[in-house]
Amino acid sequence: MYKIAYFQLFILFATLIFWKLFYTSSCAIFITVAFVVISFLTLSFAEGSLLYRKSVAHVIFYDTSWMFVWLQSKWIVLLKSLFQAMFFGILLLINIIEWQSNLVLIMSLDILFLIALYIWLLKKVKLHVKEDVQHIVAKKIAISLNIIVMTPILITTLFYSNPPTYLEPSLTASLQNAQTLSATVQCGIVKLLYSYDLFKEAFAWWGMMQLSLHVQYQGLSFLGWTLFLSLETLYMWIYSKLILSTTNDIKAIF
Amino acid sequence: MNEETKKQHFYIDKFYLGFFGTILILLLVSLTLVFEKPQQDIEAILKPIQEQVKQEKEKNNQEITLFINNNVHNAFISVYEKIPAFTQTQYTWYHDYIMIYQIGKSKTASLWQEWSYFVRTSIWHDKNVPLPTPKINEYAQKSFNEVKEVLFGNGEFEQQIEKIYIDAHTEMAKLLDQSKDTILKTINTQKIQNLNDANLAKIDELKKEIEYAFVNAHHDLINATIEKGGVAGLGLLLTKSITTKLLAKSGIKLGAKAGGFLTGASTGITLCAPSGPWALLCGVAVGSATWIGVDFTVSKVDEAMNKEEFEKTLKQELEALEKKYKNDMENIFYKGIEATYKTLENQMHLSPIEIITKSK
Numbered sequence: 001m002y003k004i005a006y007f008q009l010f011i012l013f014a015t016l017i018f019w020k021l022f023y024t025s026s027c028a029i030f031i032t033v034a035f036v037v038i039s040f041l042t043l044s045f046a047e048g049s050l051l052y053r054k055s056v057a058h059v060i061f062y063d064t065s066w067m068f069v070w071l072q073s074k075w076i077v078l079l080k081s082l083f084q085a086m087f088f089g090i091l092l093l094i095n096i097i098e099w100q101s102n103l104v105l106i107m108s109l110d111i112l113f114l115i116a117l118y119i120w121l122l123k124k125v126k127l128h129v130k131e132d133v134q135h136i137v138a139k140k141i142a143i144s145l146n147i148i149v150m151t152p153i154l155i156t157t158l159f160y161s162n163p164p165t166y167l168e169p170s171l172t173a174s175l176q177n178a179q180t181l182s183a184t185v186q187c188g189i190v191k192l193l194y195s196y197d198l199f200k201e202a203f204a205w206w207g208m209m210q211l212s213l214h215v216q217y218q219g220l221s222f223l224g225w226t227l228f229l230s231l232e233t234l235y236m237w238i239y240s241k242l243i244l245s246t247t248n249d250i251k252a253i254f
Numbered sequence: 255m256n257e258e259t260k261k262q263h264f265y266i267d268k269f270y271l272g273f274f275g276t277i278l279i280l281l282l283v284s285l286t287l288v289f290e291k292p293q294q295d296i297e298a299i300l301k302p303i304q305e306q307v308k309q310e311k312e313k314n315n316q317e318i319t320l321f322i323n324n325n326v327h328n329a330f331i332s333v334y335e336k337i338p339a340f341t342q343t344q345y346t347w348y349h350d351y352i353m354i355y356q357i358g359k360s361k362t363a364s365l366w367q368e369w370s371y372f373v374r375t376s377i378w379h380d381k382n383v384p385l386p387t388p389k390i391n392e393y394a395q396k397s398f399n400e401v402k403e404v405l406f407g408n409g410e411f412e413q414q415i416e417k418i419y420i421d422a423h424t425e426m427a428k429l430l431d432q433s434k435d436t437i438l439k440t441i442n443t444q445k446i447q448n449l450n451d452a453n454l455a456k457i458d459e460l461k462k463e464i465e466y467a468f469v470n471a472h473h474d475l476i477n478a479t480i481e482k483g484g485v486a487g488l489g490l491l492l493t494k495s496i497t498t499k500l501l502a503k504s505g506i507k508l509g510a511k512a513g514g515f516l517t518g519a520s521t522g523i524t525l526c527a528p529s530g531p532w533a534l535l536c537g538v539a540v541g542s543a544t545w546i547g548v549d550f551t552v553s554k555v556d557e558a559m560n561k562e563e564f565e566k567t568l569k570q571e572l573e574a575l576e577k578k579y580k581n582d583m584e585n586i587f588y589k590g591i592e593a594t595y596k597t598l599e600n601q602m603h604l605s606p607i608e609i610i611t612k613s614k
Contacts, residue, residue, distance in 0.1 A: 159607045165456075212609050225606045 008246040012040060013111065016096060020104065023097050027187035034090060037242065041085035042078065044245035049077050051136055088238045094190075094197050095235045102161055103154075107239065110150060114243050118142045135247055143240040154233040155226060166198065167205050174202035204228065299441065299449075299457065304599075306440045310433040311595045314426075318587045321425050322580055325418040330576045332414075333405060334569065340404045341565050419583065423475050426587055430475075430594065434468040437598075464598060471594040 019033040057071035099107065121138040129137045166177035182195035208228050212221045374380040406412065438461065446457055 160605055162605050208606075209609065218610060221610050225610060229606065 005246050008040075009111070009115075009243070012036065012242070012246055013108075019093060020096055020099070023093075023190065024185050025187075027189070030093075030187050030190050034086075034093060037089045037093060038082070038085045040245040041089045041238075041242055042081045044241050045081035045084045046074075046078050047136055048140065049081060050074065051133060053077065089242075090193065092235055092238045092242065094193050097194060098164065098197070098201070100161060100164070102157055106150075106153065106157060110146070110239075111243055113149075114142060114146050114240060117145055118244060118247065121145075139244045139247060142244060143237065146240045147236050150236055151230060151233050154236065155229045158229045158232060159225070163205055164201070167202060169206075169209065171202065171206045174206060175199060178202050299446065300460075303437060303440050303460070304604075306437050307595060307598050310436060311591060314429050314433060314591050315588060317429055318422065318426055318591070319584055322418070322422055322583050322587070325421065326415070326576060326580050326583065329411065329414045329418060330572065332407070333411060333572060336405050336407070337565055337568055337572075341561060341568070343400070343404060415579075422583065422587065426590070427472060427475055430468055430471050434464065437464055467594050467597045470597075471590060474590055474593070 015033050015036045019029070022029050053071045057068045061068040061071070118138055121141050122134060125134050125138050125141070166174065166181050168174045168177065178195060178198035178201075182191050182198055185191040185194055208225065211224055215221045215224065371383055374383045441457065441461065446454065449457065
């Protein structure tokens, strides 16, 4: 009835939890986890793109046109999606390392919310959308709705939770702490990316602290922090996409 | 419902149960693992310290305010008691003439000084002559001295205030010592034992930081006690402010006198008239005689109408100054307390909402 692959979802969730717990270990774990995440994301990115190109090809071009053929070519899209997935997937994986326990809880519960939303939307779109692409449309709407619902929740959570312990009022101390923290990671490439992310965070938090120290008006300070924290929740998009990629049905497009 | 669908139904239910059950178990396991991470423990230690720091800061502020308020008020009570005596000296009819005589005397002396300076520099070409001290606004100076002598017991009040200031420093040092002990006690030794090395180092650093902040505060207090200039200056400011009020009061009186003088004597002496009490120095005998007569009546009327009001105004003025004085002294200590605790508060990790509410 529903096109949800529960086994895939289970694998994905287990992989993410595994990553969160053992990111400091060897590169083999990173490669395994990245492989799983990237494969899911590649299909997810490819799906929307393929549907769009197919629609354009059918609406605009004749079957005999070379443009029609080019737009229908799957491998180019898959390759492009692979790069996209590599970029965003690794970004998400590095971000997951920094999630504190309250975020882990919220994001885990978000999986249930996303699935429920998707099932509900699938029922709704049934009346309007053709059967083959129903799940793609439902998924796109579910992702947008999830971002709209979750962003305020995440911002509120971040407002009331303490920053990571490695951050300190002095920038130099924060950077030093970031370096020691990233040194615990065994795998070289993860260490590098993780340290860059920690440095970025250290700079951002330090900047925000300075800003709120110098801004007199509480409202302005509040606005600044809200903007900053909403930027901190940008991974919501890629996370939603990844979770719902378990509903991929690439055959519908091919 | 036939047998097959029933079976299928049961099978699906079991699958869903197993699926969500596994997710839930994994979630719980991962959460316990995440919660067991040392960074959560250090938060549990840091939170109560943060609360304690906040409480101690407020307590210090309150106690030093109470101390300053009580002591400064006690010092001012002696000044309030002297108000009637001071008013009495200001409202005797010959008071202004004594002043004019004294000023005239000093003016003549200064004229002589200026003359001798001119002779010695221009005629004798003597280069080692001390410059004559300019005597400006003698009336203000006289009033100022009177206020200082009668109302403030000729420096007695300033000494009292200085003593309060020094006592407040001792009190502050005592309070800070108590606060330091209380904050250090909040670091729970039992919880620390479970921390890993990195976090233990962090706690040690925090302890050092607490010690350092309070040692710094002590150092600042000692420095501030040595530099007492601020207090003496404040006493001077106080006396000057009251003198200004007195001059205003005299201005009203003198205006009335000048008016009487103008109507009483109309014989070509208008040049001296605007100068009020300086009329005597103008050397116009007739005008002066009339003027003394007028002044006596004006003084009497003045006293009957304004003495109580003057006393009231003076009391109000002194009370306002007491308040300002208390505020000024308190602010000196508030700044110190703020600086001491700021370093400690920065050590803690504040959530954005705490940062926003703190920076208002």
